[in-house]
Amino acid sequence: MAEWKDGIAKLTLPTPFPVGDVNAYLIKGDSLTLVDAGTKTEESWESFKAQLADLNLKPEDIEQVILSHDHPDHVGMLDYFSPGLDVYGHHLNERWINRTPEFEKEHKEFYEKFFLQLAIPEQYFVPSMKVMKKTLVFSCNRSLTGTILENDIPPALPGWRVIETPGHAQSHIVLLREKDGTMIAGDTILAGISPNPLLEPPLPGETDRPKPLVQYNATLKKLQQYPIGLVYTGHGTEITELQSLIEKRLARQHDRAMQVRGMLEGRELTVFEVCKMLFPTVYERELNLTISETVGQLDYLYSLDAVSVREEGISFVYTAK
Ligand SMILES: [Zn+2]
Incomplete structure (x- = not known):
């Protein structure tokens, strides 16, 4: 009540x-x-x-x-x-x-290009955009x-x-x-x-x-x-103990990122390949969320200068530095 x-x-x-x-x-x-x-x-x-x-x-x-x-x-x-x-x-x-028609167009174009850069196979594009649209109904x-x-x-x-x-x-x-x-x-x-x-x-x-x-x-x-x-x-x-929770969350995220860095040791992977390795059982069902998380970990590693990235064709490939 x-x-x-x-x-x-x-x-x-x-x-x-x-x-x-x-x-x-x-x-x-x-x-x-x-x-x-x-x-x-x-x-x-x-x-x-x-x-x-x-x-x-x-x-x-x-x-x-x-x-x-x-x-x-x-x-x-x-x-x-x-x-x-x-x-x-x-x-x-x-x-x-x-949401304006211009933003919806911008949004769609951004994801279509970005998904290619992440090397997400095209069969996932339509379902993934559908999920985004369905969410916005609410x-x-x-x-x-x-x-x-x-x-x-x-x-x-x-x-x-x-x-x-x-x-x-x-x-x-x-x-x-x-x-x-x-x-x-x-x-x-x-x-x-x-x-x-x-x-x-x-x-x-x-x-x-x-x-x-x-x-x-x-x-x-x-x-x-x-x-x-x-x-x-x-x-x-x-939450009553914010500061200790923040410490815990930052440490856990860093550990997770280091696990990703480990996957990239001595080899090159696309973002989609890293996503599949990180979330082998849920990546298909929850592609938008798992891809966000994967991109986040790679952005973080890049900000630490712990990985390098290059373009191969239209896609990005990452490797540990
Ligand atoms: Zn929210």
Whole structure:
């Protein structure tokens, strides 16, 4: 049952995704604020209304929404609210929550070329693009009212601060309440699993794609600079020992990358070949996620100067240095 605790109420909403439930949060600020807005399914909306009713609230009582990032399980129900509701987030949410035909074309062209560079066999292209499209069915189609950036005080939330945390999504931010170090973290860090460093097309005006795992590690190290206490997460339970969890996650990722480097010792492999070796039983079923993870590990090794890469025809081949 939803309840208030220090001005924050946690709502847990079902999703159709393997990750399971997603969390959204209400904050009692100068305006009643909802952080993240669940998936666009009737089931989620019904659950949302029932949990609001526990707090004697209705959807119309919500005065503004702040997005932690643009993934469908965090934005989809925006389509069920009044179109006049104020929605704030990082400006990079916009291309995903308000998809234009130009962006869809750019997106498709980027992946078609990128998949060839990764040496993914063509038979996987259509199913993989289908999965991406299917996921976006649960997203919304509306615009941000305003944008928030690093170090901003979010609208109507005095005492809170915005920290940009790119990695899992390019648009990711967290909200930190400075008086007690309480953080609403979205998917920046989760108690039970490591969030996937999802691939995205180049940012507007850029030609190179972002390197999400390298960014994500920098984000974790950045969070180590803040006095953070209780962490409310996008999926699952709260985190109380953030600093030690960050250490553990960084160490585990480094070990995993070294395992990849080992595979590349004395031989050259394409990204798809590395992906198959890393995820032999799930790569076909979960190609998008396993490829993101593989590219992330290779980007990380490259940033350490631990691997080299060259182009062979249209594909990249990696080897240990
Ligand atoms: Zn996410």
